[in-house]
Amino acid sequence: AQSVAQPEDQVNVAEGNPLTVKCTYSVSGNPYLFWYVQYPNRGLQFLLKYITGDNLVKGSYGFEAEFNKSQTSFHLKKPSALVSDSALYFCAPPNFGNEKLTFGTGTRLTIIP
Amino acid sequence: GAVVSQHPSWVICKSGTSVKIECRSLDFQATTMFWYRQFPKQSLMLMATSNEGSKATYEQGVEKDKFLINHASLTLSTLTVTSAHPEDSSFYICSARISGSYEQYFGPGTRLTVT
Numbered sequence: 001a002q003s004v005a006q007p008e009d010q011v012n013v014a015e016g017n018p019l020t021v022k023c024t025y026s027v028s029g030n031p032y033l034f035w036y037v038q039y040p041n042r043g044l045q046f047l048l049k050y051i052t053g054d055n056l057v058k059g060s061y062g063f064e065a066e067f068n069k070s071q072t073s074f075h076l077k078k079p080s081a082l083v084s085d086s087a088l089y090f091c092a093p094p095n096f097g098n099e100k101l102t103f104g105t106g107t108r109l110t111i112i113p
Numbered sequence: 114g115a116v117v118s119q120h121p122s123w124v125i126c127k128s129g130t131s132v133k134i135e136c137r138s139l140d141f142q143a144t145t146m147f148w149y150r151q152f153p154k155q156s157l158m159l160m161a162t163s164n165e166g167s168k169a170t171y172e173q174g175v176e177k178d179k180f181l182i183n184h185a186s187l188t189l190s191t192l193t194v195t196s197a198h199p200e201d202s203s204f205y206i207c208s209a210r211i212s213g214s215y216e217q218y219f220g221p222g223t224r225l226t227v228t
Binding site for chain 2: 032034038041042043044045046049090094096099100101103104105106108
């Protein structure tokens, strides 16, 4: 079974500062991990994924995520936050066999001008 | 690429009526589409998996007679909320998966309000 935990419901960051949105995972076998972002009243947009290879994955809008096997984490990061990054972020591993996504509870990121 | 559209983007209907929501993959063929429901400030709840040419697979607790899903072609899936009630008011989101990939591409969502 695949599952993820997003320990923070809300993260506030000042504009220009680095941001981190946390995700820890519990998966059997080699994990596939995705990050999605949802802007207000919109569907989800794919940010990045880890399948295999380099632990540092670069994605859309300047985001990156670091896969850490020893800590079972896949935290989303950005060096310098923009106000436009304010949104709801979901960590989601796909389930092998049925292709369903298991969404975390989501983290609301607010960038303060 | 990989664009998914939904129509309508919002709809208001009276209690007891039925509402149909369309989900289309615009630039790719989707053998599998998914329907989600999202309550305010909450995560997405998977309602059902829709496979082209076959019956949808519903998640536990989702009434299949109330939420009718049809996936008649490789680019179109529809969700019909039958005999809608105020508690059906929600944000409904569809997604589509390209065959062979685990990534899902999401539509912009449909906000349903039942009065």
